Amino acid sequence: MKHFVLGALAAALLASSAPQAVLAQQTPATFVQAGRVLLDPAGGKVETAKTLVVQNGKVVRVLDGYVAEPGGKVVDLKDSFVLPGFIDSHVHITGQQGPTARLDEVTQSSAEQAMVGARYAKKTLLAGFTTVADLGADNEAIFALRKAIAQGDVAGPRIIASGSAISVHGGHGDVNGYREDVMHVLRPGSVCSGPDDCRRAVREQVWKGADIIKITATGGVLSNTAAGLGQQFSNPELEAIVDTAHRMGRKVTAHAHGGDGIKSFLAAGGDSIEHGTWLDADGIALMKKNGAYLVPTLMAGDFVVGIAKGPNNFFTPAQTAKALQAGPLMLDMTRRAHKAGVKIAFGTDTGVSAHGDNAGEFALLVQAGLTPMEAIQAATVNAATHFGLQDEIGALTPGKTADIIAVKGDPLADVSALKSVSFVMKGGQIHKE
Known part of the structure; x- marks a missing residue:
């Protein structure tokens, strides 16, 4: 079985989602509170009232309800539909x-x-x-x-x-x-x-x-x-x-x-x-x-x-x-x-x-x-x-890179809602909020 490698992309994923190991314990978590969320598109199940815990560029936990912990940043997307980037x-x-x-x-x-x-x-x-x-x-x-x-x-x-x-x-x-x-x-x-x-x-x-x-x-x-x-x-x-x-x-x-x-x-x-x-x-x-x-x-x-x-x-x-x-x-x-x-x-x-x-x-x-x-x-x-990157991107399950986006509408009812993205996080870094 052929093994295909995207070497430069692997380096890019590492650079965008993983700070130096010595700083790992010092990096505060971000708590993304999602009203509706598609955690794993492969299963097609939309879940409600979840909190995605993001640390060191990765989704590390998915919790029921809207959760926050002292010292962490809260991203309020309770009124949004949240998806993988x-x-x-x-x-x-x-x-x-x-x-x-x-x-x-x-x-x-x-x-x-x-x-x-x-x-x-x-x-x-x-x-x-x-x-x-x-x-x-x-x-x-x-x-x-x-x-x-x-x-x-x-x-x-x-x-x-x-x-x-x-x-x-x-x-x-x-x-x-x-x-x-x-x-x-x-x-x-x-x-x-x-x-x-x-x-x-x-x-x-x-x-x-x-x-x-x-x-x-x-x-x-x-x-x-x-x-x-x-x-x-x-x-x-x-x-x-x-x-x-x-x-x-x-x-x-x-x-x-x-x-x-x-x-x-x-x-x-x-x-x-x-x-x-x-x-x-x-x-x-x-x-x-x-x-x-x-x-x-x-x-x-x-x-x-x-x-x-x-x-x-x-x-x-x-x-x-x-x-x-x-x-x-x-x-x-x-x-x-x-x-x-x-x-x-x-x-x-x-x-x-x-x-x-x-x-x-x-x-x-x-x-x-x-x-x-x-x-x-x-x-x-x-x-x-x-692209052989299913272990890194494409879903929001624990261990995946924290590429998270959100829209205000319901894209399953009207797919054109995806043309108006209101929140963008890539590798744990917020670019649009």
């Missing part, structure tokens, strides 16, 4: 789509992108997302931001980072649409051709600090090239990528729209699918056989269609055509996958849509047939298990 399995936190996005790509330094990412990270955290997976960014920018958040220098969600995506020359993830000399300068080292070169690219991403390997198994909507949305890597290349990543202790997730790329990636042993637009019955069967997760990113599909059809369309012609082709199919795909029993992890592809609006995905998941509780499970226990 949300996990967004797919973001791009160092940038955001808009009329200047293509210009930003050639004018912003890595340092500037990290600073932009710090702004978006805070917005994301205050929206109730205490963990995110960034699946495609400048290596230097995202790894620096990940470290700054882990050390407490920047307020933001803990970051699982892939860095640059493993991409095929000329395809989605490569640089397209600029002068050739500009493209050569901007092209990341993670672009590859041929099995041996792709092994090299994976190894270099791990060397540079990737927690997870993200590949572009098919064409993509926002690459400025009319290269379609089908499979772009060859099968031997996919096999080389997955085998190399697994040998180096990393899971592999694939940006994949076309059904051919989805099935070829899964047949190669890939771990999860991002988007999955043309996922068919055979692809669904492979996902269930492999135990692979689907991250539907419905907000991205909804957003690109709105831009492509809108009066202020800032997409290029190639982007517009692909947006109108793929976007409308994603809701039905998710509905079929869910009905068939495919495991779903919450992910938005935020950075395509606006940072801080991540919770808009919940309503779209419900439109696709998930119950509000299933949508919450996708953003907590499912996403935690997807």
